Amino acid sequence: MDTDALRELTFTDSKDQLRFITCGSVDDGKSTLIGRFLHDSKAIYEDQLQALARDSVKHGTTGDDIDFALLVDGLEAEREQGITIDVAYRFFTTPRRSFMVADTPGHEQYTRNMATGASNAQLAVILIDARKGVLVQTKRHSYICSLLGIRHVVVALNKMDLVDYRKEVFDRIVDDYVDFASNLGFTSIAAIPISARYGDNIIRLSRNTDWFHGPCLLDYLESIDIQSETAGLPFRFPVQWVNRPNLDFRGYAGTVVSGSIAVGDEIVIPASGRNSRVKQIVTYDGDLVRAEAGDAVTITLTDEIDIGRGDIIAKPTERPEVADQFAAHLIWMDQEPMVPGRSYAFRIGTQSIASGSITAMKYRIDVNTGAHVAARTLSLNEIGFCNIATVLPAAFDAYEANRRTGSFIVIDRDTNRTVGAGMIAFPLRRAANIAWQPLSLGKKERAALKHQRPCIIWFTGFSGAGKSTIANLVDQKLFAMSYHTMLLDGDNLRHGLNRDLGFTESDRVENIRRAGEVAKLMVDSGLLVICSFISPYKAERDMVRDLVDDGEFIEVFVDTPIGECVRRDPKGLYAKAKSGTIKNFTGIDAPYEAPSAPEIHLTTLNQQPERLADTVLNCLATRGIIVPANRTEN
Amino acid sequence: MSYGKLDYRNGDLPRGEPQMFRMNAQNITKPQTRTLPRHLRRLEAESIEIMREVVAEFSKPVMLYSIGKDSSVMLHLAQKAFYPAKVPFPLLHVDTTWKFREMISFRDETAQRLGINLIVHVNQDGIERGINPIDSGSTLHTQVMKTDALKQALDLYGFDAAFGGARRDEEKSRAKERIFSFRSQGHVWDPRNQRPELWNLFNTRSRKGETMRVFAISNWTELDVWEYIMLENIPVVPLYFAKQRWVVHRNGTLIMVDDERLPLAPDETPELKMMRFRTLGCYPLSGAIESDAANIKDIVAEMQVATLSERQGRLIDTDEVASMEKKKREGYF
Ligand SMILES: Nc1nc2c(ncn2[C@@H]2O[C@H](COP(=O)(O)OP(=O)(O)OP(=O)(O)O)[C@@H](O)[C@H]2O)c(=O)[nH]1
Numbered sequence A: 001m002d003t004d005a006l007r008e009l010t011f012t013d014s015k016d017q018l019r020f021i022t023c024g025s026v027d028d029g030k031s032t033l034i035g036r037f038l039h040d041s042k043a044i045y046e047d048q049l050q051a052l053a054r055d056s057v058k059h060g061t062t063g064d065d066i067d068f069a070l071l072v073d074g075l076e077a078e079r080e081q082g083i084t085i086d087v088a089y090r091f092f093t094t095p096r097r098s099f100m101v102a103d104t105p106g107h108e109q110y111t112r113n114m115a116t117g118a119s120n121a122q123l124a125v126i127l128i129d130a131r132k133g134v135l136v137q138t139k140r141h142s143y144i145c146s147l148l149g150i151r152h153v154v155v156a157l158n159k160m161d162l163v164d165y166r167k168e169v170f171d172r173i174v175d176d177y178v179d180f181a182s183n184l185g186f187t188s189i190a191a192i193p194i195s196a197r198y199g200d201n202i203i204r205l206s207r208n209t210d211w212f213h214g215p216c217l218l219d220y221l222e223s224i225d226i227q228s229e230t231a232g233l234p235f236r237f238p239v240q241w242v243n244r245p246n247l248d249f250r251g252y253a254g255t256v257v258s259g260s261i262a263v264g265d266e267i268v269i270p271a272s273g274r275n276s277r278v279k280q281i282v283t284y285d286g287d288l289v290r291a292e293a294g295d296a297v298t299i300t301l302t303d304e305i306d307i308g309r310g311d312i313i314a315k316p317t318e319r320p321e322v323a324d325q326f327a328a329h330l331i332w333m334d335q336e337p338m339v340p341g342r343s344y345a346f347r348i349g350t351q352s353i354a355s356g357s358i359t360a361m362k363y364r365i366d367v368n369t370g371a372h373v374a375a376r377t378l379s380l381n382e383i384g385f386c387n388i389a390t391v392l393p394a395a396f397d398a399y400e401a402n403r404r405t406g407s408f409i410v411i412d413r414d415t416n417r418t419v420g421a422g423m424i425a426f427p428l429r430r431a432a433n434i435a436w437q438p439l440s441l442g443k444k445e446r447a448a449l450k451h452q453r454p455c456i457i458w459f460t461g462f463s464g465a466g467k468s469t470i471a472n473l474v475d476q477k478l479f480a481m482s483y484h485t486m487l488l489d490g491d492n493l494r495h496g497l498n499r500d501l502g503f504t505e506s507d508r509v510e511n512i513r514r515a516g517e518v519a520k521l522m523v524d525s526g527l528l529v530i531c532s533f534i535s536p537y538k539a540e541r542d543m544v545r546d547l548v549d550d551g552e553f554i555e556v557f558v559d560t561p562i563g564e565c566v567r568r569d570p571k572g573l574y575a576k577a578k579s580g581t582i583k584n585f586t587g588i589d590a591p592y593e594a595p596s597a598p599e600i601h602l603t604t605l606n607q608q609p610e611r612l613a614d615t616v617l618n619c620l621a622t623r624g625i626i627v628p629a630n631r632t633e634n
Numbered sequence B: 001m002s003y004g005k006l007d008y009r010n011g012d013l014p015r016g017e018p019q020m021f022r023m024n025a026q027n028i029t030k031p032q033t034r035t036l037p038r039h040l041r042r043l044e045a046e047s048i049e050i051m052r053e054v055v056a057e058f059s060k061p062v063m064l065y066s067i068g069k070d071s072s073v074m075l076h077l078a079q080k081a082f083y084p085a086k087v088p089f090p091l092l093h094v095d096t097t098w099k100f101r102e103m104i105s106f107r108d109e110t111a112q113r114l115g116i117n118l119i120v121h122v123n124q125d126g127i128e129r130g131i132n133p134i135d136s137g138s139t140l141h142t143q144v145m146k147t148d149a150l151k152q153a154l155d156l157y158g159f160d161a162a163f164g165g166a167r168r169d170e171e172k173s174r175a176k177e178r179i180f181s182f183r184s185q186g187h188v189w190d191p192r193n194q195r196p197e198l199w200n201l202f203n204t205r206s207r208k209g210e211t212m213r214v215f216a217i218s219n220w221t222e223l224d225v226w227e228y229i230m231l232e233n234i235p236v237v238p239l240y241f242a243k244q245r246w247v248v249h250r251n252g253t254l255i256m257v258d259d260e261r262l263p264l265a266p267d268e269t270p271e272l273k274m275m276r277f278r279t280l281g282c283y284p285l286s287g288a289i290e291s292d293a294a295n296i297k298d299i300v301a302e303m304q305v306a307t308l309s310e311r312q313g314r315l316i317d318t319d320e321v322a323s324m325e326k327k328k329r330e331g332y333f
């Protein structure tokens, strides 16, 4: 093994790979810069260069010259529009270091893609157009970089060719930037005057800026010492998967995200408080004595304790937080605004949490000034600070302390879109202070006394669909059969418990949350609880479903077409909604999300309410909730 | 903030806190069993993590096995990820019936050697229609025998996640793709509407009929792959190594005469040439390169001075502008 090639093979080991992003405002030259890097570091092959020349003629923005941005803007839509839409991940290697660079889009509309690129970067090259100076997007991107934990920044003052390479321009803008960025917590800021298009100060110093003494951008990136983020941190091992090939082996597979662990070390599962010791650290290449940050291993323990995917293995002396409420920064990434109180799915480390919600919006952050602005919600690309509650406690660290165990994503439970990304600031202790009071009598005992199976029978549908009428009949019939029931009607609750709520999306969410909690208490007391609420959003109906045990939530979709409801208009509300006297009326100027798989689907056109109520009773009987014949045992 | 301390205009490097080196017994006793360079260890761990995520979160994953070098690396990584358990998913090879014979024998040997369940799927409908790369043209052949065949197989077996060995350095639309690439009904990729993918928090949720393509070696480069194959001694198809083989010159590249199905033009006479392949696919569509690189060391050396990209030999990519993106939107892997 003595060829040149092999000696070359070891060069990349002298320094670890540097992962960085380019960001900044629209058209500041981010993609051109990366294209230039790839080209000048010979990462581009001849056939690709020929393709680039052809592309430049067709899509280029640079006249007769080669448009380096086209090396990176790889989607058809991007080439046609001459902008970047999504992140491109590119790789290049120099004799001193290897690089993975994420080229991010400057357009505000695609900020979530910029955040995607920034989340795994150690350094950001922030481009600024020398003609334009620091813009809103420059600030937004800097802010997001800071929030996501990037500590090293290079300000690349681009398009110096268009300002005659003047030092004053450079000085003025760099001063502006440093002024703005001084409270963003960056450890290093370097500023370099460049021209991405003509290659000044990129891989070598340029004569055009004789007042600048370097280093050039590449030198800087090759030599900057980014200390390992994870080495000195407490040991964290989120369990990904339990490996059970046979009865004699039970291993916990995962990646050490920070710190290190050795065979014989004592460990704890923070969520359960159970302790054990490391027996083996298994890998395909042989057992290890010690595993360190970045190692993907399988750990076995000396004791059989209950551990599953989502648990974090830690050391007893350095535990993560465990809480079901925490405060966090949240970047909203969906077209649909965030709705406080709505049930979303969460992913924190390897823990999937089926339901949680934003319980309080503290403030929104104005990225331009850093000011805290009062807000009740977050729209696409907005950043805020809020309290979050999850149905199950999660183990985590503050994001500032550990990027890997302090981050989470928010997922829409219906569409499964990733709608938000968050960084945990601190746990809220309330969960720990309000302990559950153990009760001697439970749902089972209370229901047994009444000889019935408690449940929620939830009627949903448009106003005027017939929910209350049918619900009332069902209630009467069950009562006549000697079942203990209770009926909760949306209109009635709004006279009391929910008197303070209006009809905005977030008030509707809160309306259903309260009704759901009340219904759950009644289920606990052993009742058959009949609920009649428009409940237009699937997420909230599912939230109530999750409050009770499997099989205890019977969703009844009262399916009356909106046209028919408008025609009936029993309370004259549709007329008012149409004239604009009332706002946010479901079916008129507010949406209704029909259930996709209700337990009972009632099509009401040309049907008598009596018959429909009987249909409901039949279904309840089929599900074993009621006994079809009159009950005689009472 | 330390920017005040450095003269950024003169480009001084920022000085961090003085670095602390702690030596303790444990550092010294760490066994030095692995010889991989640091960046390969990192890539390896990253890929293993991705594979474990899939097995933990999906009910019926499969690995698309194309028999090439990238598939060989993926398979090797899968063995590592689940050790001491066996690889907990089957391999799926979408066979166009036009692969090199050496690929097919390598495939069968590999499955047998590792004791892995191998599913081979051929689009029978395409065979009946007489689709082939020579008469039908590469575009139609690829569409029917690869893209449609893949979709058929995924639907037939109900796989909800499929590992693919594509890398971001291969092609510019690949460079834009997520590691967990969501496909809606009909296996469609919507490049304008990809899920944000932050940190290592992959959104694995999907509804019935929706699936995930998972690119576990997204961040590897061609050079990384070869270095890894060399250092880990991973078996690969011998066609990657230079040897005298029968070829004809066609469309500016060398096409190997792998069997009698390749029609020869009157002026084409097969000749013996020292050659090898950088990528493998259907033999009439895979261009070879003239080369003397008969072992991996030589391949790595050759690659460092190569002036053409690995995809250059693939006839299917240059069919039309932005063809890779288009194919992927239609469900290509
Ligand atoms: N004169 C001059 N033009 C430049 C320079 N750098 C980039 N440009 C031009 O600026 C335009 C925008 O460049 P891009 O690289 O696409 O900008 P971007 O920042 O990637 O844009 P988005 O990703 O869409 O935000 C192109 O026409 C480039 O050729 C430079 O240094 N000098």
Ligand SMILES: [Mg+2]
Pocket: A030, A031, A032, A069, A073, A083, A084, A103, A104, A105, A106
């Ligand atoms: Mg761009």
